[in-house]
Amino acid sequence: MEDLVNQLKVQIIKALKLEDVKPEDINPTAPLFGDGLGLDSIDALELIVLLEKEYGLRVENAASAKKIFLSIQSMADYIAEHKKA
Amino acid sequence: MSRKVVITGLGVISSIGNNVQENYNSLTSLKPGIGHIQNLDTVHKNIIPVSEVKFSDKDLAHMAEFDMSRPVTRTTLLGIIAAREAYHSAGLDKVAKLRTGFISATSVGGMGKTEMLYQKYLDPADNGDFMKFLETHDCGESTERIAEALGIKDYMTTISTACSSSANSIMLGARMIKAGMLDRVIAGGVDSLTVFTINGFNTLMILDKEHCRPFDDSRQGLNLGEGAGYIVIESEEAAKAGNRPILAEVSGYANTNDAYHQTASSPDGQGAFLAMKKALEVAGLTAEEIDYINVHGTGTPNNDLSEGTAMTRLFGTQVPKFSSTKSYTGHTLGACGGIEAVYSTLSIMNKTIFPNINFKVKMKELDLAPETSLLSGVDIKSVLSNSFGFGGNNSALVFKKI
Amino acid sequence: MSSKGFIKSYSIIRNNQAILNGEEFLKGAPEDDFATFIRSLYKRLEITHSPFYKMDDMCKLGLMATELILKDAAIKEKYTETEIGVVLSNSSSSLHTDTSYYETVRDKNNYFPSPAVFVYTLPNIVIGEICIRNKIKGENTFFIFEEYNPEFITDYVNNLFSSGKLKSCIAGWVEFCEGKYEVFLYLAESDQGDNTIKHTTEQIKKIYNF
16 A cells, blocks of 8 residues: 555656655645645646556546545545455 | 617527527526437437537528538537527618628537548548538638628627637627727627537536536536527617617626636636626626626536625625526537627516526525526616636626616 | 837747846756756746646746746836736747647547646647736737737737726747747836836847847
8 A cells, every 4th residue: 555655646746747746745644635735626637637547447527536536545545445346 | 989889689599499589488488408419429428418409400501591512510500590680680681781790709610520520531541522621620610601691791700718708709899899990790609519528528527417507506517508699789870870779788898817727717706706897897887786697607616606706795795686597508608608698688678587497505605596586577777797718718798778 | 099118128038048138047058958948947036836847838938938027027016917918929829739738649549638738728828827927917818920020019018008908018929839949028018117128119129139
């Protein structure tokens, strides 16, 4: 799980071009949107693309997207759970 | 700059009717046009509801009296039908020709045909008759064909600023008449449903899988629609010259930018607030003098909250009666400002406020409820009509009883 | 007829060089690519605006040229947000980014359209980014010409001044195509103040050789 979290951090920094941010700066349980990393709705759509591209997982609607993208940890949980199935 | 700009003609086609009278009948009998996709070939056919004009391109060509041996798009056909109705209802065919312009808005133009033919276009070996459709892709092409159908030669232009497009075409027309550059303008817009828009909005996750519920707490997004709406606007002198009835006045308009985000509207509704405030200033009206607002009200969580916040900021606790007629027509994108200009004028003429159907529960954040039943016998002196586009391109128009 | 405005400051960025009011502000190494050069300009300007990294090349270019001309202009003290406008132009629209976007969708087996690239497939997004960064809410338009047309732009902006719509305006040319880039932006003001350059085509031809 820790590997997955670290891998996600690197992928997110690259996909969202967060040049000022280092992986170790991101608290995996901190909110991705709002106060945390300060991501916006376009970033959210890029995260959906990332999940599909890197993990083959589709996000079906805005309500489930909200839950999945709460934090890096919630993203990792979602990936771990759905990759197995 | 003191010339009055008045409305002398209306034309509309939408999912709720092929002309002004049919649209009015549906609006007053609470019949929305939202349902399953019929005309488009898409994987979303039975999943995503839309507000379609229920005729094939062939039927529309017949209605538009267009020769189908020429390349033509659904956008052009819808536009001809509505623009011609506006032109004739103003009696422009019967009066001496003054300097006349055609200002048409569209967001997708000929995309509907392009997406059908795209793979064929790319194949160098395939050079069939379809190649003639290439030239119909451009947004300006529909404007040229519609102007040609009406015989308008003095001036034409196309505006494409997403969902505020046709409000902006009415604003440009009114300003050109005020500045003395034209005597009359047929202004409004048209858009047809495409796979491109359905997929795009679906990717943005702002399409409601049920009928849209503008301003309701449970709203999940918009329903896409198609159609066209045009109004004939003239200088007061030009209108009086033909002894033709004046339906209302275009008394205020404004377009502003949010300076907030590439796509989302600002949470405090700053752009929407400024657009409404400036339109009132141009009209020389105070906030209390607005009797009804035909809101943008798409049904997306973001728009309705932002627009509602802006209304509360401008009108305080005295927000006028308001409704979103997109609960009937869906969101017709580049056409909505034109269609809603027609509906706003009908409200003034018939002393009627069309309800915001499907509304049940106020959103948590704001103490705002639209009208949910048909109101008749209301003396409406001034209507505010909002059209807000992606990227904070916000417009508001004021229509006034004469 | 419209009265003329004045030019407060101007910037030129091309060939790995940034010029402010006729003087070199930064020169990159000849071997630097655009990404490296514009990043060093961003650092040199000592600003913090993290969305910068997410922007497409044309927006980065327009935004940095704007930072230069606004550096010492104190527009926020002088004007309200709706008294400042932006009128820009170029010749290849957003073609540079349109092409990048097309790269994300051209292969059916590697089909991942990027929303973050898609939002930059319009030329006037550079105006949007300038407005968002500087909280500018006045009149704005983006024109497309075959080549820089100072007659048209000066007339247009001077007319906005004389009709009372604006008191100051960021105007000029922002072009980015196939790796080649060129920007000339200036801040025009309706009042003379301590400005010495008149906002006319002749003056523009003196300060900017294009």
